Amino acid sequence: xxxxxxxxxxxxxxxxxxxxxSVEVLEDPRLVGLPVIVGGTGPRGVVAAASYEARIFGVxxxxxxxxxxxxxxxxxxxxxTYSRYSSVSLLFHSVLRRFTDEIEAVxxxxxxxxxxxxxxxxxxxxxxxxxxxxxxxxxxxxSVCVGVGTTKxxxxxxxxxxxxxxxxxxxxxxxxxxxxxxxxxxxFLDPIPVRELWGVGPKTYRKLQSVGIERIGDLRRARDETLxxxxxxxxxxxxxxxxGCDSDAVMSGSRRKSIGREQTYPIDLHxxxxxxxxxxxxxxxxxxRMRKNRxxxxxxxxxxxxxxxxxxxxxVTLLSATDSRxxxxxxxxxxxxxGSTDHGIRLLGVAMSNLKKDGAVQLMLDDDNSERxxxxxxxxxxxxxxxxxxxxxxASLIDDTVKPEH
Ligand SMILES: [Mg+2]
Numbered sequence: 150x151x152x153x154x155x156x157x158x159x160x161x162x163x164x165x166x167x168x169x170x171s172v173e174v175l176e177d178p179r180l181v182g183l184p185v186i187v188g189g190t191g192p193r194g195v196v197a198a199a200s201y202e203a204r205i206f207g208v209x210x211x212x213x214x215x216x217x218x219x220x221x222x223x224x225x226x227x228x229x230t231y232s233r234y235s236s237v238s239l240l241f242h243s244v245l246r247r248f249t250d251e252i253e254a255v256x257x258x259x260x261x262x263x264x265x266x267x268x269x270x271x272x273x274x275x276x277x278x279x280x281x282x283x284x285x286x287x288x289x290x291x292s293v294c295v296g297v298g299t300t301k302x303x304x305x306x307x308x309x310x311x312x313x314x315x316x317x318x319x320x321x322x323x324x325x326x327x328x329x330x331x332x333x334x335x336x337f338l339d340p341i342p343v344r345e346l347w348g349v350g351p352k353t354y355r356k357l358q359s360v361g362i363e364r365i366g367d368l369r370r371a372r373d374e375t376l377x378x379x380x381x382x383x384x385x386x387x388x389x390x391x392x393g394c395d396s397d398a399v400m401s402g403s404r405r406k407s408i409g410r411e412q413t414y415p416i417d418l419h420x421x422x423x424x425x426x427x428x429x430x431x432x433x434x435x436x437x438r439m440r441k442n443r444x445x446x447x448x449x450x451x452x453x454x455x456x457x458x459x460x461x462x463x464x465v466t467l468l469s470a471t472d473s474r475x476x477x478x479x480x481x482x483x484x485x486x487x488g489s490t491d492h493g494i495r496l497l498g499v500a501m502s503n504l505k506k507d508g509a510v511q512l513m514l515d516d517d518n519s520e521r522x523x524x525x526x527x528x529x530x531x532x533x534x535x536x537x538x539x540x541x542x543x544a545s546l547i548d549d550t551v552k553p554e555h
Contacts, residue, residue, distance in 0.1 A: 154265070157331040159274040159297065161262040162304035163245060163281055166292040166312065166323070168258035169198035169229050169415060172237050175290050184221050187229040188214050189416045193456065197229060197415035201313055201320040229415045237289060244284050248277055256413065261301050278326040298329040302347055303337065303393045309345070334393040339366030346390050353387075356380065365391050408444060409500030410434045417456045417493030424494055428481045431499045436474035439501060445470035446501035449477055451484040456493030461486070470505045477501070 165171065169187040174180045184203035188196040194214035206221035217224065238257035245252050248271060251263035264277050271277050278295035285293045296307025307327040314321045329337045343365050344354045356379050362368050368376075368391040376384035410431055418424050439445065450464035463484040471477065481499060 153330060154268065154274065154299075155331070157265075157299045158263060159265045159268060160299065160301055160304040161264055161274060161278055161281070162296045162298075162301065162308040163260050163262065163278075163285075163293050164295075164308045164312075165241060165258040165285075166294060167198050167200050167204075168238075168291075169234055170200040170203070171291050172234055173227055173229070174200065176233070180225060184208070184224040185227065186214075186217050186221065186224045187227050187415060188217070190214060190226060190228055191416075194416075201315065205315055205318050205320065231415060234415075237291070240289055241285065241291070241293075244288060245281065247284075248281070256411075261304065275326055275328045278328070282325055292323065294323055295326050296329075297326065298337075298393070299331050299334065300393055302390065303329050303334055305347060306338070306341060306345060335369070338391065338393050339364060339369065341365045343368050343391075348386075348390050353380075406504065407500045407502035408435055408438050408442065408446065408504065409450075409498060410438075411452065411496060411498035413454075413496045414494070417495050418497075419490055419493050421490055424485065424490055424497070425482070427497050428485065429478060431497060432474050432478035432481055435499050435501050436472055436477055439472040444501075444504045445472040446505070447471075447503035448501070449480045449484070450500040450502065451481050452496070452498035452500070453486065453489065453494060454496035455489070456495055458495070459492075460496075466503065470503070 170185040173185055173187060180200075182202060183200070184206060185200040186196055186203050186208055187198045188194055188210075196208060196210050196212045196214060196217050198210055199208040199217070203217075203221055203224055206224070208217045208221050208224070214226070218226070234257055241258070242252065242254060242260065245260055245262055249262055249264055249267050251266065253261045255261065264271070264274055267277075268274065271280070274297045278297055281295055282293055285291055294308050294311035296304045296309070296311055298304040298307050307329050311324045311327040313323040341364065343349055343357055343362055346365060349357070357363075357368065360371070360375050360379055362371055368387060373384070376387060380387060412427065412431065414427075418427065447468075447470045448464055448466045450462055452460065452462045454460040463486070465480050465484060467480075477499070
């Protein structure tokens with residue numbers, strides 16, 4: 150079957166609308182149509198998500214909660230229930246996985262998909278995108294917007310344009326799916342503010358502004374000398390961003406050089422017991438994915454971001470590669486810096502690198518216990534493979550509600 154995507158990659162970016170807030174509304178229908186704001190209610194609390202009704206008042210995620218209260222005094226302010234978001238997120242990813250395994254999750258509510266390989270099976274990318282929207286609405290009750298493009302950069306900018314717009318205090322209907330066809334990238338990108346480019350942080354943006362670059366088109370047309378004088382060697386990279394060309398593949402398990410998982414918490418974790426549960430969850434999740442990819446890793450890296458955004462990473466390289474969930478967990482517990490919950494933990498991440506494929510696994514079990522545990526987790530992995538990720542979880546994950554701060 151011929152289709153206009155030809156040899157181009159067809160990348161989808163699927164992004165749930167106001168995820169945490171929508172899940173809360175789903176749980177409590179009395180909240181429908183109200184300005185719902187989820188986030189930390191402590192003194193340093195920030196907005197984790199806001200419904201469109203709250204956005205009308207100017208509330209945005211990452212805004213200090215105090216500011217949100219000022220803007221929207223009649224808002225419904227909720228602490229949020231992390232465990233609920235996490236399980237809905239798993240369901241969301243399982244819907245996406247019905248179409249392809251080439252999925253790269255970005256946080257709980259966004260994912261890139263490379264559907265190039267399944268166009269014959271399911272139809273064009275926009276048909277797949279529309280079907281994703283339909284199934285997510287039907288099965289999860291949530292609204293998702295999808296962007297389609299030849300690169301991740303373009304797909305992400307496209308999904309943003311598929312979102313509902315607020316004009317003069319009224320929330321419009323979502324466009325739902327925005328497709329940027331091969332060859333249309335420039336026309337699509339040129340009018341978009343350059344700060345929306347993935348890879349242009351506040352520092353780069355200020356420098357771009359200093360030479361009069363506001364839109365992606367300005368960047369594309371800027372003179373080589375101008376860019377080089379401000380960015381040196383980085384100029385080439387910026388030029389590529391402006392062209393919408395990232396060589397970045399969708400990092401599903403089969404192609405990646407590391408396997409990892411990161412979790413940002415809507416409310417900082419202050420108790421070691423919470424942190425430990427999250428380490429269990431992360432170890433379980435990466436071990437699961439390594440098995441699926443028949444990979445084992447020698448290097449385990451733990452990333453910790455504190456309440457004040459200070460971030461540290463610590464890693465250990467093992468003598469032989471492992472995919473053992475028990476072993477990964479043991480190292481994570483050792484890598485976690487003692488006493489550091491005082492400042493609150495905003496994010497935890499685990500990356501497994503130095504990957505080996507197939508048969509490289511030499512388990513180093515230090516006692517019977519871990520061997521039994523290992524056997525248990527292999528069984529769990531098998532059950533999950535057959536029935537989906539939600540079918541079973543280790544007992545220590547059952548009580549994982551993020552406690553309100555007061
Ligand atoms: Mg979202």
